Amino acid sequence: MNGGPIEGVKQLAAALYTLGHTVEVASLDDPAASYAKAFPLPLYALGPSFHRYRFSSALVPWLRENARRYDVVVVNGIWGYASFGTWRALRQSGTPYAIFTHGMLDPWFKHQYPLKHLKKWLYWPWAEYRVLRDASAVIFTSEEERLLARRSFWLYAARERVVNYGTALPNGDPEVQKNAFFDRFPKTRGKRLVLFIGRIHPKKGCELAIRAFASVMGEGPDWHLVMAGPDQIGWQRELSEMADSLGLADRTTWTGMLTGDVKWGSIRASEVLLLPSHQENFGIVVAEALACGVPTLISNKVNIWREVEDAGAGLVADDNVQGATQLLRSWIGMSAEQRYRMRLRAKACFEEQFAIGRAAMSLIRILSSLTASGTFAKSNASLSTP
Numbered sequence: 001m002n003g004g005p006i007e008g009v010k011q012l013a014a015a016l017y018t019l020g021h022t023v024e025v026a027s028l029d030d031p032a033a034s035y036a037k038a039f040p041l042p043l044y045a046l047g048p049s050f051h052r053y054r055f056s057s058a059l060v061p062w063l064r065e066n067a068r069r070y071d072v073v074v075v076n077g078i079w080g081y082a083s084f085g086t087w088r089a090l091r092q093s094g095t096p097y098a099i100f101t102h103g104m105l106d107p108w109f110k111h112q113y114p115l116k117h118l119k120k121w122l123y124w125p126w127a128e129y130r131v132l133r134d135a136s137a138v139i140f141t142s143e144e145e146r147l148l149a150r151r152s153f154w155l156y157a158a159r160e161r162v163v164n165y166g167t168a169l170p171n172g173d174p175e176v177q178k179n180a181f182f183d184r185f186p187k188t189r190g191k192r193l194v195l196f197i198g199r200i201h202p203k204k205g206c207e208l209a210i211r212a213f214a215s216v217m218g219e220g221p222d223w224h225l226v227m228a229g230p231d232q233i234g235w236q237r238e239l240s241e242m243a244d245s246l247g248l249a250d251r252t253t254w255t256g257m258l259t260g261d262v263k264w265g266s267i268r269a270s271e272v273l274l275l276p277s278h279q280e281n282f283g284i285v286v287a288e289a290l291a292c293g294v295p296t297l298i299s300n301k302v303n304i305w306r307e308v309e310d311a312g313a314g315l316v317a318d319d320n321v322q323g324a325t326q327l328l329r330s331w332i333g334m335s336a337e338q339r340y341r342m343r344l345r346a347k348a349c350f351e352e353q354f355a356i357g358r359a360a361m362s363l364i365r366i367l368s369s370l371t372a373s374g375t376f377a378k379s380n381a382s383l384s385t386p
């Protein structure tokens with residue numbers, strides 16, 4: 001149980017609790033798993049589940065027996081048994097369900113993986129199409145995600161709603177966090193840092209960040225590129241060799257996965273975040289950077305690019321080498337005053353758009369409209385795919 005959707009469940013649950021609501025989580029994890037035992041919310045682990053589809057025979061009976069306890073069930077994600085099982089259990093019950101697609105209907109996947117998309121088409125009409133069609137609300141975390149979702153399958157019906165989404169302000173002393181990062185990676189101390197943070201994966205545009213940095217900042221000794229994130233497919237070695245060939249051997253730091261104060265320190269210590277992704281449903285790291293007052297240089301494939309651009313909290317370009325290069329050239333071409341004002345706008349953008357309290361209130365408005373009374377009388381349940 002990790003990743004952005006699960007972290008979103010935990011943070012939203014905490015915010016909803018302060019507003020008088022409770023959230024319980026059902027998952028298809030093995031109840032004996034250590035991470036399930038350590039989960040911070042009331043958890044009904046209905047696994048173990050099987051295959052990539054995560055089938056569990058316990059899900060439907062449990063939902064049918066317990067649905068009346070909840071005002072609404074929220075499903076996080078599609079293309080797994082959690083969403084289809086919820087449809088089977090609740091479609092004729094009196095308990096409404098809403099579903100977050102979390103970018104899983106982005107047409108990028110159709111173009112990038114055509115054979116996999118063909119397999120999904122065989123599954124779509126009798127499963128996920130009906131899951132979305134019969135949901136009381138299909139929830140998107142940006143207007144861009146909502147528009148893109150319509151382009152993956154011509155057979156599509158949904159009661160679309162867009163919700164504010166975001167994260168909590170970081171806790172802790174900023175200077176302590178920055179020093180924690182510098183102590184871990186001393187080569188970065190005293191440098192002007194460009195930060196990439198995310199999975200080391202082709203979808204994230206890692207190679208674009210490296211090539212653009214080499215092109216724009218390769219001759220500037222004060223600049224340093226930080227590549228932060230887990231290498232899940234073994235691509236980092238090839239990327240590191242590419243960076244070395246471009247003269248960045250001593251100008252690039254590979255950090256691996258960052259957590260806690262070191263992660264927040266990496267963001268606070270950086271002058272700017274660079275994320276030239278080819279597909280990014282929300283980009284929680286973008287919201288985290290904005291929360292720290294760090295402007296974001298992002299591609300127009302990061303689905304909250306409109307909100308960032310409209311707020312003047314960062315810069316936006318195409319997801320190619322030219323676009324990433326344009327972003328960095330525009331940044332270094334700004335005056336100190338312009339960069340300072342963008343940092344202020346970054347913070348304001350977070351507070352107005354992506355603060356977790358606003359996200360919780362936005363979600364409450366949507367979920368309340370789904371109940372017969374228009375309010376929550378009991379609690380709301382979140383069913384989360386792992």
